[in-house]
Amino acid sequence: MTIGFEIPVFGANTASKAIELGASRIELNASGSYSDGGLTPSLEELKGSSHVRVPLRVMIRPRGPPSEPQARDFIYSDAEFEQMEASIQRFRDTGLLDRARGDGLVFGILKESQDAAEAGTSRRKCWVDKERCNRLVKAARPFKAVFHRAFDEIVSCGDDAGIAIDDRHAWRIGLDDLAACGFDAILTSGGLGNAIQNVAMLDRIITRAEVLGIEIIVGGGVRKHNIQQLSQQLKLKERGSTTYVHSACLSSTVSERVDDNEVIGILSYLK
Known part of the structure; x- marks a missing residue:
């Protein structure tokens, strides 16, 4: 089966280069936002990338991680949520996104449980904010809706106290x-950290997602030196549908x- 290769780019200038090297899909983020995990690009950056011949996925993220050490990311104020909703509408109204090409929008919102934090931990468990995510998915239509690595925060909620992987339920609920919200895809490393560290969980996630x-x-940390190991352990080439690495x-x-050698190294195995 086919393994697609998605490259996130930061600003319009690198989109063409990534496609020239062989990317089969592009995730567009604001220039200079890599250190924040990728932020919403400007209209100008979308215009500069809209000519691409591969599917274009546009990040919708109003800010990077909070500065408070124990604060969880991807939990947004009403004003930030309204900003996300407005960004989706603005990008749709440009007419630059192409449904037939497979274009879409990338976003994710969490909420924390109201229960007391687990003993010995400093953070509450988190879940999908279904009400807000439903609204954003509807706002994104007819384009694809992708839930980003906020999902890894949910997966990590099942890691407490050394619970066996088959007894963890947070990822399945998420x-x-x-x-149920109608998302078409999820970007994930199978939990906090890099994908190669979370192969067992990723295998379960992919199987359920199918x-x-x-x-x-x-x-999450996918590079030319570990793509073969990651693909073989997850049996990506044997899956029943197209799988993407990012x-x-x-x-x-x-x-x-974009590093030419990294792209070439990853593609040399995928092909």
């Missing part, structure tokens, strides 16, 4: 919630320039 009809995009392939987080 996956079912996202299916049943639900959701595409899993494997990201890697920024940066030569420098400062320049945010």
Whole structure:
């Protein structure tokens, strides 16, 4: 089966280069936002990328991680949510997104449980904010809706006290919630950290997602030195549908320039 290769780019200038090197899909983020995990690009950046011949996925994220050490990311104020909703509408209204090409929007919102924090931990459990995500998915239509690595925060909720992987349920609840919201795909590393560290969980997530009809995009530390191991352990080439891997392939987080050798190295195995 086919393994697609999605490259997140930061600004319009690197989109064409990534496609020239062989990317089969692009995730567009604001220039200079790699250190924040990718932020909503400007209209000008979308205009500069809209000519691409591969599917274009546009990040909708109003800010990076909060500065408070124990604060959880992807939990947004009413004003931030309204900003996300307005960004989706603005991008749709440009007419630059192409449904036939497979274009879409990438976003994710969490909420924390109201229960007291687990003993010995400093953070509450988190879940999909279904009400807000439903609204954003509807706002994104007819384009694809992708839930980003906020999902990894949900998966990590099942890690407490050394619970055996088959007894963890947070990821399954989260996956079912996202299916109910209508998401088409999820970008995940199978939990906090890099994908290669979470292969066992990723295998379970992909297997369940195939049943639900959701595409899993494997990201987080995917590089040319580990793509073969990751693909073989997850049996990506044997899956029943197209699977995507996601890697920024940066030569420098400062320049945010795509590294030719990284792209070529990953593609040499995928093909």
